[in-house]
Amino acid sequence: xxxxxxxxxxxxxxxxxxxxxxxxxxxxxxxxxxxxxxxxxxxxxxxxxxxxxxxxxxxxxxxxxxxxxxxxxxxxxxxxxxxxxxxxxxxxxxxxxxxxxxxxxxxxxxxxxxxxxxxxxxxxxxxxxxxxxxxxxxxxxxxxxxxxxxxxxxxxxxxxxxxxxxxxxxxxxxxxxxxxxxxxxxxxxxxxxxxxxxxxxxxxxxxxxxxxxxxxxxxxxxxxxxxxxxxxxxxxxxxxxxxxxxxxxxxxxxxxxxxxxxxxxxxxxxxxxxxxxxxxxxxxxxxxxxxxxxxxxxxxxxxxxxxxxxxxxxxxxxxxxxxxxxxxxxxxxxxxxxxxxxxxxxxxxxxxxxxxxxxxxxxxxxxxxxxxxxxxxxxxxxxxxxxxxxxxxxxxxxxxxxxxxxxxxxxxxxxxxxxxxxxxxxxxxxxxxxxxxxxxxxxxxxxxxxxxxxxxxxxxxxxxxxxxxxxxxxxxxxxxxxxxxxxxxxxxxxxxxxxxxxxx
Numbered sequence: 001x002x003x004x005x006x007x008x009x010x011x012x013x014x015x016x017x018x019x020x021x022x023x024x025x026x027x028x029x030x031x032x033x034x035x036x037x038x039x040x041x042x043x044x045x046x047x048x049x050x051x052x053x054x055x056x057x058x059x060x061x062x063x064x065x066x067x068x069x070x071x072x073x074x075x076x077x078x079x080x081x082x083x084x085x086x087x088x089x090x091x092x093x094x095x096x097x098x099x100x101x102x103x104x105x106x107x108x109x110x111x112x113x114x115x116x117x118x119x120x121x122x123x124x125x126x127x128x129x130x131x132x133x134x135x136x137x138x139x140x141x142x143x144x145x146x147x148x149x150x151x152x153x154x155x156x157x158x159x160x161x162x163x164x165x166x167x168x169x170x171x172x173x174x175x176x177x178x179x180x181x182x183x184x185x186x187x188x189x190x191x192x193x194x195x196x197x198x199x200x201x202x203x204x205x206x207x208x209x210x211x212x213x214x215x216x217x218x219x220x221x222x223x224x225x226x227x228x229x230x231x232x233x234x235x236x237x238x239x240x241x242x243x244x245x246x247x248x249x250x251x252x253x254x255x256x257x258x259x260x261x262x263x264x265x266x267x268x269x270x271x272x273x274x275x276x277x278x279x280x281x282x283x284x285x286x287x288x289x290x291x292x293x294x295x296x297x298x299x300x301x302x303x304x305x306x307x308x309x310x311x312x313x314x315x316x317x318x319x320x321x322x323x324x325x326x327x328x329x330x331x332x333x334x335x336x337x338x339x340x341x342x343x344x345x346x347x348x349x350x351x352x353x354x355x356x357x358x359x360x361x362x363x364x365x366x367x368x369x370x371x372x373x374x375x376x377x378x379x380x381x382x383x384x385x386x387x388x389x390x391x392x393x394x395x396x397x398x399x400x401x402x403x404x405x406x407x408x409x410x411x412x413x414x415x416x417x418x419x420x421x422x423x424x425x426x427x428x429x430x431x432x433x434x435x436x437x438x439x440x441x442x443x444x445x446x447x448x449x450x451x452x453x454x455x456x457x458x459x460x461x462x463x464x465x466x467x468x469x470x471x472x473x474x475x476x477x478x479x480x481x482x483x484x485x486x487x488x489x490x491x492x493x494x495x496x497x498x499x500x501x502x503x504x
Contacts, residue, residue, distance in 0.1 A: 052089055052092050052093070053092055053096070056069070056092075056093065056096045060096070060100075063105050063106070063109065066097065066100070066105050066109055067105075067108075067109055067112070070093070070109060070112040070113060070116075071112060073085055073093075073116070074112055074113070074115070074116030085113075085116050085117065085120065087117070087122050087125040090113060090116075090117055090122070090125060090129065091125075091129070093113060094110075094113065094129050094132070094133075097109065097110065097113075098132075098136065104136070104138060107133075107138055107139065107140055107141050107144055108141070108143070110129075110133055110138070110144070111141070111143045111144055111147065113129075114126050114129065114130065114144065114147045115143075115147055117129075118147050118150055118151055118154075121154070123151040123152075123154055123155050124155075126147065126148070126151050127148070127151060127152075130144070130148060139171075140171075141173070142168065142173045142174075142175070142176065142179070145164050145165075145167065145168045145171075145173070145179070146176075146178050146179045146182065148161075148164045149161045149164045149165065149179060149182045149183060149187075150182040150186065152164065152187075153182050153183060153185075153186035153187035153190070154186050156190075156191070158183070158187040158188065158190075158191055158193075161182065161183055161187050162183070165179070165183065174207075175207075175209065176209060177204070177209055177210060177211060177212050177215060180200060180201075180204050180209065180211075180215065181211070181212065181214050181215045181218070183200060184197045184200055184201060184215055184218050184219060185214060185215070185218035188200065188222075189218045189219065189221070189222040192222075194219065194222030194223055194225075194226055194228075197218065197219050197222055198219055198223075198231075198235075201215065201216075201219055210242070211239075211242075211244070212244065213239070213244050216235060216236075216238075216239040216244055219235055220232050220235050220236055220239070223235065233274060233275060233278060236274075236278050237274055240309075271302075271304075272304065273299070273304050273305065273306065273307055273310065276295055276296075276298075276299045276304065276306075276310070277306075277307065277309055277310045277313065279292075279295055280292045280295050280296060280310060280313055280314065281313045283295070283317070284313050284314065284316060284317030284320070285317075287317070287320060287321055289314075289317045289318060289320075289321050289323065292313075292314060292317055293314070293326075296310070296314060305337060305339075306334075306337070306339065307339065308334075308339050308340065308341065308342055308344075308345065311330065311331075311334045311339060311345065312344050312345055312348060314327075314330060315327050315330065315331070315345065315348050315349065315352065316348055316352075318330065318352075319348070319351075319352030319353075319355065319356060322356055324352070324353065324356045324358055327349075327352065331349070346365070346369060349362075349365060350362050350365060350366060350392060350395075351395070353365070354395045354396060354399050357399070360408075362395075362396055362399070363396050363400075363408075363412065366392060366396065390416075390421060390422065390423070390424055390427070393412065393413075393416045393421060393423070393427065394424070394426050394427050394430065396412060397409050397412055397413060397416075397427060397430055397431065398430050400412065400434075401430055401431065401433065401434030401437075402434075404434075404437070404438065406434050406435060406438050406440070409431060409434055410431065410443075413427065413431060422454070423454070423456065424456065425451075425456055425457060425458065425459050425461075425462060428447050428448075428450070428451050428456060428462070429459075429461045429462055429465065431443075431447055432444045432447050432448075432462075432465050433465065435447070436465070436469070441469065441474045441475060444465070444469065444475070445475060445479050445480075448462075448466070448480060448481055449481050451481075452481035452482070466480060
């Protein structure tokens with residue numbers, strides 16, 4: 001059975017065939033108000049929502065203020081948690097939205113509410129409210145349907161998720177990666193239908209819908225659980241070839257992966273550089289660098305030559321656990337094995353050295369790369385020089401300033417200008433703070449005038465540095481440039497702004 005979209009037939013796996021025969025409306029609860037998602041300890045509707053209704057009446061006057069209200073109530077915290085909204089509160093907001101005049105808000109506003117409820121696992125409430133919304137004649141969009149699919153799959157009702165997919169196609173929407181990932185991750189793979197998940201993954205690619213890391217990880221883990229190492233490895237290699245980088249979730253089952261890796265040969269599957277690299281990547285992601293290095297040694301003992309990807313993974317892992325000396329030795333080994341370093345290796349090294357306090361070594365490597373620019377161009381690595389520039393200089397200048405090596409920091413600044421690299425406000429602020437710690441206030445004045453000459457806009461940090469020096473009587477107001485260009489209050493000269501703050 002196939003459903004026809006606006007372009008070409010889209011065929012589904014056999015699990016979806018029976019599901020798509022279901023009636024769409026029968027997938028939703030028949031109760032008007034959400035029940036199963038509401039805690040028995042939660043107070044009744046009037047008591048818990050009186051203040052909320054008053055807040056809505058006072059603050060929500062139009063669509064713009066409604067969307068702001070919803071986003072404030074449903075925004076994520078820094079740790080990814082979602083601000084809690086109870087089903088009763090959601091019902092209150094939903095009723096208010098339906099009764100807004102002169103017209104109801106768009107479906108995107110309802111999606112914010114549904115999305116917040118779904119993330120707090122009030123799936124029944126989402127389905128109940130959607131049924132009411134659907135009866136009003138307001139048409140859902142793709143995002144609405146994707147939220148519904150996610151709810152059904154999280155509830156273990158995969159077949160109903162495919163019913164919604166059928167509705168998406170009949171509505172002439174084009175499903176995206178989010179839509180399919182819910183069906184694959186929380187639907188098929190969770191229920192053990194990994195072969196069907198793979199089929200759906202293939203159909204995604206046939207429709208030019210690019211799977212993301214969650215999609216690939218779900219299917220890979222499904223095959224790992226099914227002890228199909230060959231297919232898991234094939235998908236992992238495909239994921240890397242497609243430029244989709246694995247994350248820590250991909251590797252949070254490294255013990256299981258190790259068991260499969262050990263049993264590969266008995267299963268008739270030869271271990272190769274890809275097999276080793278996959279597991280090494282997993283151990284490094286989990287900061288189990290000793291295990292990764294052990295596998296690396298095993299590779300070499302068996303005559304399997306690591307690739308630049310293998311080495312890059314190990315470098316990242318070693319810098320993460322502050323084993324800089326080991327990373328340097330491994331770099332020497334890579335060169336002895338005639339494995340050419342690429343852009344990623346060099347940038348990893350410069351970043352890793354700086355973050356671990358090896359600023360001088362990072363500067364030496366950077367200068368070496370500048371000298372070797374012609375050679376790097378020949379082997380297609382010139383993009384490294386283009387990509388480093390200001391950020392790399394700032395990292396190294398910051399490190400030298402923190403170490404009190406102001407002469408070297410200033411020399412690097414001059415080298416930066418000589419090479420045609422434009423210093424930014426961060427560069428100047430870093431140097432000024434370094435000179436202040438070194439009791440060289442006159443250098444701060446020089447840098448301020450240099451900023452003005454180069455039309456580098458001062459920011460709030462620059463202003464704070466200047467005001468602090470004025471308070472301590474270490475500089476005079478007349479020595480400060482006016483700065484024709486600045487980020488704040490452009491109609492007030494910089495020196496006048498500093499004077500105003502100084503005299504408050």
